[in-house]
Each structure stands twice: as structure tokens, then as C-alpha cells.
Amino acid sequence: xxxxxxxxxxDRAKRWLDDCQVSYYAKNExxxxxxxxxxxxxxxxxxxxGGNFPDIQVxxxxxxxxxxxxxxxxxxxxxxxxxxxxxxxxxxxxxKANGEWDWATIQHYxxxxxxxxxxxxxxxxxxxxxxxxxxxxxxxxxxxxLKTELAVYYLSKDNLLIPKRVAEYSDLSFLRGDYLPELVExxxxxxxxxxxxxxxxxxxxxxxxxxxxxxxxTMRDELQISENMRVSLVAGMIMAGLGVEGKVSPLEIAExxxxxxxxxxxxxxxxxxxxxxxxxxxxxxxKREVVLTNTLATTxxxxxxxxxxxxxxxxxxxxxxxxxxxxxxxFTSKHHLDFTGRxxxxxxxxxxxxxxxxxxxxxxxxxxxxxxxxxxxxxxDSYVWDYALGSAGFLISAMxxxxxxxxxxxxxxxxxxxxxxxxxxxxxxxxxxxxDVYLLAVLNMILMQDGSANILNEDSLKSxxxxxxxxxxKGQPFPxxxxxxxxxxxAEGKGFIFVELALSRMRHGRAAVLIxxxxxxxxxxxxxxxxxxxxxxxxxxxxxxxxxxxxxxQTAIYLxxxxxxxxxxxxxxxxxxxxxxxxRQNRKKSSLNVNxxxxxxxxxxxxxxxxxxxxxxxxxxxxxxEAFFEDAISLSGDDWTIQQHRKVDTTAKREDFExxxxxxxxxxxxxxxxxxxNLGKPPARG
Numbered sequence: 001x002x003x004x005x006x007x008x009x010x011d012r013a014k015r016w017l018d019d020c021q022v023s024y025y026a027k028n029e030x031x032x033x034x035x036x037x038x039x040x041x042x043x044x045x046x047x048x049x050g051g052n053f054p055d056i057q058v059x060x061x062x063x064x065x066x067x068x069x070x071x072x073x074x075x076x077x078x079x080x081x082x083x084x085x086x087x088x089x090x091x092x093x094x095x096k097a098n099g100e101w102d103w104a105t106i107q108h109y110x111x112x113x114x115x116x117x118x119x120x121x122x123x124x125x126x127x128x129x130x131x132x133x134x135x136x137x138x139x140x141x142x143x144x145x146l147k148t149e150l151a152v153y154y155l156s157k158d159n160l161l162i163p164k165r166v167a168e169y170s171d172l173s174f175l176r177g178d179y180l181p182e183l184v185e186x187x188x189x190x191x192x193x194x195x196x197x198x199x200x201x202x203x204x205x206x207x208x209x210x211x212x213x214x215x216x217x218t219m220r221d222e223l224q225i226s227e228n229m230r231v232s233l234v235a236g237m238i239m240a241g242l243g244v245e246g247k248v249s250p251l252e253i254a255e256x257x258x259x260x261x262x263x264x265x266x267x268x269x270x271x272x273x274x275x276x277x278x279x280x281x282x283x284x285x286x287k288r289e290v291v292l293t294n295t296l297a298t299t300x301x302x303x304x305x306x307x308x309x310x311x312x313x314x315x316x317x318x319x320x321x322x323x324x325x326x327x328x329x330x331f332t333s334k335h336h337l338d339f340t341g342r343x344x345x346x347x348x349x350x351x352x353x354x355x356x357x358x359x360x361x362x363x364x365x366x367x368x369x370x371x372x373x374x375x376x377x378x379x380x381d382s383y384v385w386d387y388a389l390g391s392a393g394f395l396i397s398a399m400x401x402x403x404x405x406x407x408x409x410x411x412x413x414x415x416x417x418x419x420x421x422x423x424x425x426x427x428x429x430x431x432x433x434x435x436d437v438y439l440l441a442v443l444n445m446i447l448m449q450d451g452s453a454n455i456l457n458e459d460s461l462k463s464x465x466x467x468x469x470x471x472x473x474k475g476q477p478f479p480x481x482x483x484x485x486x487x488x489x490x491a492e493g494k495g496f497i498f499v500e501l502a503l504s505r506m507r508h509g510r511a512a513v514l515i516x517x518x519x520x521x522x523x524x525x526x527x528x529x530x531x532x533x534x535x536x537x538x539x540x541x542x543x544x545x546x547x548x549x550x551x552x553x554q555t556a557i558y559l560x561x562x563x564x565x566x567x568x569x570x571x572x573x574x575x576x577x578x579x580x581x582x583x584r585q586n587r588k589k590s591s592l593n594v595n596x597x598x599x600x601x602x603x604x605x606x607x608x609x610x611x612x613x614x615x616x617x618x619x620x621x622x623x624x625x626e627a628f629f630e631d632a633i634s635l636s637g638d639d640w641t642i643q644q645h646r647k648v649d650t651t652a653k654r655e656d657f658e659x660x661x662x663x664x665x666x667x668x669x670x671x672x673x674x675x676x677x678n679l680g681k682p683p684a685r686g
Contacts, residue, residue, distance in 0.1 A: 002139060006076030008146055009138035010055055013074060013172060017058070020176035024072075025057040032059070035069060038124025041325070045106045045116050054117045062180040069121055070132040070175065073113035081137035081149050082111040092153070092163045094119065095207075111135030111151040115163050118155045123329045126250060129157040130187070132166070154187050160200040164190045204330055211326040212346040215319070223315045225306070230350050231436050232299040233306075233316075235443045237323045240273040242331065244280040248273070253324060256317040258309035266316040267300035267307040274300075281446055284470045290457050295439045331447060347391070347440055363390055364486045364514060365546055365596075367606060369397040372512035374610050375539070375559050376482045380406040380419060382427065382509075384482040387460040387498045389430035391440040394484035399428060425453045425471065429478050431460040454478075460498065461491075466505040481509030483562070489553060494519035496527035503535055508563040511535070517542065517556035520640025528637030532566040537633060539573040539613045542642045544580040558640060559613060568635060573613055574642045576627040581605040 017024050030036035039052040056072035075081065083091040083105045094116050096102050106116045114133035121131050133155060138148040150170065153163040166186050167174075174183055192200070215234070219225040225233065243250035251273045256266040263272075274296060278288045299306070300316070307314045327343070349363075373394065378384060384398040402423045410416040428445075432438040438457040445455055453471060458464050468474050483502045487495025494516045503511055520528060520540065541557040581602030601622055611619035612628055620628050631645040639645070 002077055004076040005138055005140055005146065006074055009076045009136060009148060010074045012138070012146065012148060013056060013072060013136050016172040017056070017175070020173050022058060022060070022172070022175050027053045027055055029057070031057040031069060034125045034127055035121055038121050039117065042120035042124055043101060045113055046103060052117055052120055054114070058175060060175055060180060062184045067128070068130055068132060069118075069128055070134060071114045071117035071121070072134045072136060072172075073110045073117065075108075075110040075113075075135070075137045076139065077137070078139045080109055081135050082151055083109045109135070110137045111153065115153065115155065118163075119161055122155060122157055122161055123325070131155050133163060134172070136172075154190055159190070159192050160197065160204065162192060162196060162200050164192075166190070208327065208330055208343055209346055211322075212343070215322050215326070216350065218322070219319065223318065225315060225319075227350065228436075229299045229303065229306075231347050232295050232439065233319055234323060234327075234347060235439050236270060236274050236296045236300060237320050238328065238331070238443060239277045239446070240270050241320070241324050241328045242277065243273075244277060247280045248276045250328075251320070251324075253317065253321050256314065256320060258312065258314050258317065260308065265304075265307040266314045267303070270316065270320070271296065271300045283442075286470070287442070287455070287457075290435075291439060291442055294457070295435045364393050366393060366397070367602075368514065368543075368546055369393040369484070370400075371606050371609065372484055372514065372557060373397040373401050373482075375557070375613055376484060376510040376512045377614075378402060378405075378482055380409060380423065382482045383429075383479045384427065384484060385429040385431075385478060385480045385502065386484050387431050387464075387502050388485060388487045388495075389432035389441050389455065390437055390486070392430055392444045392455065394486075395428045395430050396444060398482065398484065399423065402427065426473060429454040429456070429468075429480070431456045431458050431464050433457070433459050461501065477505070480506050481562070483509070483511035483513075485511070486514040489516045489519075493524040493527035496524040496531070500527045500531055503531060503560070503562055506562045509561075510538075511560040511562055513558050513560075514543070514555055515558065517554045517641055520556060520558060520638075521644060522638040525637055528640070529635070530637070531560070532635050532637055534563060534565050536561040536564045536566045536570055537572050537640060539575065540640050540642055541575045541577050541609065541613070544578050544582065545584060548584040556641065566633075566635060569632065571630040572633055572640075572645075573616075573630050574628070574645055575609060575612060575623070576642055576646075577605075577609060577623075579605075579623070579627070581622070 014024065025031050035057075039054070042052055044052055054071045055074040058070040058072065060068050060070060062068055085091055091105065092112070092115060094102055094106055094112060101116075105112045107113065111133065112135070114135050118131035118133040121128055131154075133153045135151040135153075136148060137150075138146055141147050148170075150172075152166045152169055152174070154166050155161050155163050166183070173179065212234075216230065219230055219233070220227075237251075240251040251270065255269055257264075259265050262268065271292070275288075275292060278291065283291070306316050331343075373384075376382075376384075376398075378398045378401040380402050382398065382402060384395060384402075386392075386394045389395070403420060406416060406419045406423065410419055430441060432441050432455070435457065438455070441455050454468065456464065456469055466477055468476050468478055480502070483499075483506065485495075485498060485502070487498045489495050491497050493500075496513075496515070496519055499511065499513055499515075516523070537558060538561055539557070539559040541559075543555045543557060546555065547553070579600070581598060581600040581604070583597045583599045605622045608619060608622055612623075617628055617630075626646075629645070633639050633645075
């Protein structure tokens with residue numbers, strides 16, 4: 001095995017920097033206090049705690065006021081620049097598929113180690129959202145000459161911490177002052193491809209779920225925190241930890257000192273930061289008090305067992321330390337919209353709902369809310385409402401479509417900005433009755449920057465009147481033209497009571513309802529019959545087992561055109577979407593990438609359903625021929641399911657005759673052979 005020449009390589013790297021008059025810090029020095037703390041508190045490259053010590057650290061200022069840390073790791077053996085797989089491809093991931101760190105790779109390869117240090121800074125600091133990771137490797141050739149090689153990669157929060165190659169360099173002179181504008185130009189041209197962004201978002205979603213399950217286990221087993229407090233704890237801590245740029249600084253772990261004073265104990269400190277956060281987010285006072293008084297105060301102020309220190313730190317500090325280090329880093333990039341859904345899926349599963357089993361309170365999967373928003377034709381000018389909001393999944397899907405449509409159609413930056421604000425503040429409305437779930441909805445929409453303006457903690461059947469409740473349009477009717485809903489199935493008409501009420505307040509538009517399928521075969525009466533008097537059923541989609549293990553009901557999506565009475569001649573598009581391309585399991589300790597797997601073009605199949613509903617059978621490709629057809633329904637409101645319209649062909653065909661004859665001949669031959677074998681056997685003995 002070749003002897004490492006790492007020290008020689010490190011000396012050469014430092015000489016390069018000296019020649020370029022670039023200041024650097026050695027292994028045992030701190031670049032600054034914030035970066036030093038981030039490296040110290042992040043898992044070390046050998047696993048566990050103990051700190052991280054990059055071989056060389058540099059801070060450059062490529063643009064005045066913009067400081068960019070550079071982490072340089074050195075190795076001294078052939079092949080030690082970057083890990084490669086069996087096919088010779090570079091392996092830049094520092095985590096394994098299960099979310100654990102790949103310590104061997106981080107330790108033994110220069111670039112992989114530098115990426116680990118860069119990741120530590122992006123996770124653990126608030127001042128830096130961009131870092132350069134530089135691997136330098138060297139060895140002596142047959143003549144004894146020192147050979148070197150470099151790999152320079154860029155990581156940023158906006159690019160989801162995916163390492164991206166900057167350019168090819170043979171030394172470190174690209175860090176010299178006069179070359180920095182060129183370096184900035186290289187960095188600014190680096191963007192993620194759509195497939196990279198999607199793959200990374202899926203990976204982050206999986207990690208979020210893993211971390212939240214770890215936290216839930218700790219709160220239950222070690223801290224004995226009751227189940228009905230865990231959602232409030234995590235949601236409140238996320239608010240306290242996010243802060244508001246330039247107005248409210250994010251809560252630091254060191255601020256939780258374990259005091260016992262009324263205004264200084266850890267719960268009070270967290271509550272004060274939450275209150276400041278909500279004020280700067282300009283939540284109306286009424287909504288602010290609902291969130292603070294009805295859900296958070298009891299947890300943070302009324303439970304002394306949570307803020308009293310145990311072995312030097314309170315349970316609140318223990319939980320917040322985990323949230324700040326393991327959860328919050330995912331929500332500080334501009335792409336966090338891609339994976340907030342997983343956070344709320346997991347938190348929603350913690351909510352203790354009175355009579356939850358009877359009410360079938362389950363969160364609709366994001367891929368289904370996206371499908372329904374598209375079926376309803378959501379665009380930049382839509383006004384969308386949901387009468388059983390949950391954690392706001394339908395409104396999030398709608399908002400994304402609305403913002404994308406606005407960006408595609410509006411070319412003036414000023415006009416686009418005004419439209420984005422209008423979408424978030426005026427064009428979305430949701431109502432949620434349960435306080436804990438309402439808290440999640442508010443936080444979810446705040447993270448969307450910020451669609452929480454018209455999120456109401458009310459009973460949509462009893463107290464909501466269909467009007468704006470706040471803002472400049474308070475007291476005016478909400479002009480809804482899109483209705484999205486997954487109602488509690490225990491409500492009257494299996495939940496169709498919500499549908500009738502909402503549609504009665506709409507003049508036109510579309511409604512997509514995910515509901516227990518048999519509500520359309522008579523169990524939704526009399527609401528279903530009355531709905532047809534002023535609305536048209538456009539499609540009936542028999543869904544796969546999307547709530548596997550969570551709700552034992554068969555669901556369907558019913559799509560309506562609002563404000564147009566159903567014509568008896570209207571052809572309804574029926575789709576059997578049992579085969580949606582996903583394989584599902586219900587393993588409680590498994591993450592989503594285990595419990596939900598795309599095994600047969602799931603994304604393409606969901607796209608196909610949209611096209612079939614909107615444009616007809618010419619777009620059928622993945623679904624079987626019998627999975628799509630059109631038929632008329634009656635006006636009685638009890639024949640909406642696909643099973644009631646599927647026609648069974650009883651006409652005998654030639655292939656049926658040939659199959660039956662072949663099966664008979666096969667049976668006959670088998671019987672004869674068995675008879676011959678039995679004739680040759682000796683008599684059986686008793």
C-alpha cells in the first residue's frame with residue numbers, strides 16, 4: 001500500500017494560498033465563532049460527537065458584504081480524491097439510503113470530507129447559506145514527483161445542499177481576489193435539474209419523517225411528554241426557531257437557561273418568541289390569540305414539568321435542541337415548499353382526535369391533493385376554499401398551482417409580486433374545527449410565505465357564513481369558484497352535507513370531493529340528489545387504497561361543475577384507478593419510501609387520470625381499456641359508483657370456447673395419466 005503523502009499535499013495547498021495572498025486557518029483554528037460552533041456541534045466525520053476539523057479553512061468575499069466559507073480537505077493517496085462506484089461514477093452522497101451518515105466515505109476521501117464540513121456549516125449556522133467544498137489529493141509518481149488533483153464543489157441551502165461541480169482547477173489560485181468575479185459567475189450559473197430537485201426533496205422528506213419519529217420516541221419514552229402536547233410543542237418550536245428576517249431573531253438554544261421565574265422559565269421564553277413571530281407575520285389579533293391561548297399556552301406555560309430542569313436542562317430545551325438541529329435546517333431554503341407536506345403528515349398522525357376512529361380523521365396524501373387541484377382547474381385567478389381543512393394540504397396544492405400559473409403568465413415583476421400577495425391573502429380560505437389541527441394548518445400556510453390570512457378555527461356547518469372574516473374584504477362574500485374537500489365521513493350523508501352547503505354558496509366553478517365511495521350509491525342521500533339539481537357530475541374516480549391502515553373505507557373522487565343542473569343526457573367519465581402505480585404498506589416504524597413505493601409509473605398514471613377526465617379516452621395509455629368509460633346517471637343521486645355502471649359482456653367468444661376446451665383436455669389427460677400410474681402401484685397395506 002502506497003504511503004500517504006498528505007502532509008506534503010497540505011503544505012503545497014497552503015503555499016498556493018500564500019502565493020495568492022489568501023488568508024487561511026489551519027486544522028485547530030476557528031474561522032469564526034459561528035462556524036466553529038457549527039463544526040463542533042455537528043456529528044464528527046468519524047461518527048458521534050467530538051467536533052470537525054477541516055485541514056484548511058478560508059473565508060472569501062467575492063461580492064462586497066457577501067462572505068463565502070471554503071472548506072478544504074486534503075488526502076495523500078492515489079484514488080483518494082472522491083469515492084467512485086463500481087462503474088467509476090462519483091459518489092457525492094454522505095448519507096446512506098436509511099439516512100445514516102456514511103462515515104467511511106467521509107473519512108477516506110478528500111472531497112467527501114469537505115462536503116461533510118460544508119454540510120455542517122449549512123446545518124449549524126444562520127449567517128451562511130452557501131459554502132465551497134474543495135478536495136485536494138496527491139501522490140508521488142514513479143519518479144518521486146508530487147502529483148496533485150482538485151475537485152471544487154458548491155453547496156447551498158437554495159440548492160437543497162446538493163453538491164454541484166463549479167469548474168475544473170489544477171490549483172487554488174481561483175480563490176485569488178482578481179479571479180473572484182469569475183468564480184461568482186460560475187456559482188450563479190449552477191442550478192438543479194428538475195429530476196435532481198425532486199429526488200432530493202424525496203430524500204429530505206424521508207429524513208424529516210425519520211427524525212420526527214426519533215423525536216416522538218424520545219418524548220414518549222425518555223421525557224414522558226403526553227401525546228396531546230407533542231404537536232403543540234413541535235409546531236410552536238418551529239415558529240420560535242424560524243424567526244422573521246430583520247425583525248425577530250430565531251430562538252437560540254443558549255437562551256433556554258432553565259430559570260424558574262414566571263417570565264424567564266424556558267416555556268415563557270419560547271412563548272415570547274412565538275408571540276413576536278406571529279405579530280411580525282401580521283396575523284390578525286383574533287387569530288393570534290386563538291393560536292396562543294387555545295393551543296400553545298397550556299403546553300408552554302401551564303405545564304411546569306416541561307420547563308423545570310432535569311439534570312441541568314428542561315425537557316423543553318431537550319426537545320428544542322433536537323428541533324433546531326434536526327428539523328429547522330430543512331425549512332430555511334427557498335425550496336422548502338417541496339417537502340413541508342411530510343412534516344405535517346407526521347405531525348398530523350400525532351393529533352389525538354376525540355372519536356377519531358368514528359370520524360375517519362385522516363390526512364389526504366399530497367399526490368392526491370395535487371391531483372384534485374388539477375382536476376378542478378385551479379389557476380392564478382381561482383378562489384379556493386375547503387370546509388374541512390385538516391393541515392391545509394388542499395390549499396397548499398392549490399396555492400402551488402396558482403403561483404406557478406401566475407409566474408408563467410405575468411412577465412412584470414411588480415405585477416407578479418402583487419398577484420402573489422393577492423393569491424396568498426385573498427384567494428384561499430379554509431375552515432378547521434379542531435384546535436390542534438388548526439394550529440398545524442396555520443403553521444403550514446405560514447411556511448408557504450404566507451397563505452394563513454383566511455384560515456379559520458370554526459365549525460363550517462354551524463358558524464361560518466361564507467364571508468371573509470378579516471382584512472380589507474371583511475364582511476364580503478368569498479367568491480369561491482373551486483371547492484376541494486375530504487370531509488369527515490361520519491357527518492350526515494357521509495360528509496356530503498359539507499358539499500351541499502359549500503356548493504350552494506358558489507355561482508360557478510368546479511368542486512373535487514374525496515369521499516367514501518358508497519356515498520354515491522345511496523348513502524349520501526338526500527344531499528346527493530339535491531346537489532344534482534344545480535350541479536353537474538363530471539367524473540367518478542374509484543381510488544386505490546390510499547389510506548391503507550389508517551381508514552378502512554373505499555374512496556372515490558367525485559368531480560362537479562358548479563351552477564349547472566345535471567342533464568340526464570350528460571355522459572359521466574368513470575375511471576377505475578385501483579391500479580395507480582403505487583405499492584403500499586402500513587409499517588408504523590418504516591418511512592414513506594418503504595410504505596409508499598412507485599412500482600409502475602405512478603406519476604404518469606396520475607397525469608393520465610387528469611387527461612382522461614379533462615380530455616377523454618384518447619389519452620388512455622397505462623390504464624386498462626376497461627378502466628375508463630363514459631355513461632349516463634339518473635337524477636336520483638344514488639348511482640354514481642363505477643361498479644353500478646360497469647357492463648359485463650356475457651357474449652361467448654371464440655377465444656372463450658378455445659380456452660374452455662383446452663382446460664378440459666388438460667384435465668382429461670391429467671386424469672388418464674393418474675389412472676395409469678395408480679394401476680401400476682402395489683396394493684396398499686393397512
